[in-house]
Amino acid sequence: MRKKKIGLLIAVLVLCIVLSGCGFGANRHQLYMGFDKSEYTIVAEEDNYLILDCSSNAEKALDIAREWNPMPLSENLNLIMYGGVRDGMTYGYELAEEAHWPKIEHGYYKFIDEQSDDPADDSGLFGRYSFNFEIAAYDTDTNLFYYFRFDT
Secondary structure (H helix, E strand, O other), rough: OHHHHHHHHHHHHEEEEEEEOOOOOOOOEEEEEEEEEHOEEEEOOOOEEEEEEHHHHHHHHHHHHHHOOOOOOOOHHHHHHEEEEEEEEEOOOOOOHHOOOOOOOOOOEEEEOOOOOOOOOOOOOOOOOOEEEEEEEEEOOOEEEEEEEEEO
């Protein structure tokens, strides 16, 4: 009887170790479009956005961002982030306000559309009933990194 209890105890311990290992260290190094938030100063963070001050490691941040698209944002991304009018239609999303993004004049951006065969292509952004994308920008004037995730 004692051997059964010890065997059961060992099985429970092994199961606990295995299950707890699934999330072990998951928050230690979180990457956002190549930016490891542990390497920079967090300015603001919520579930769907992140702002990092990259001044302490600006050279590394710039190396990552240079692989992205140069500013300004494409027309579609500008409309969804800041709103505006195109072909007589008003786009009032203004997601930049929710994400705490200023107008960024100098820098780089990266867009990933989870609903597209080509995740970097924003041409079909307004041709569907829902959104599921990530967008990031690196402002070279301020050394700030902005990340935003929008999923409806």
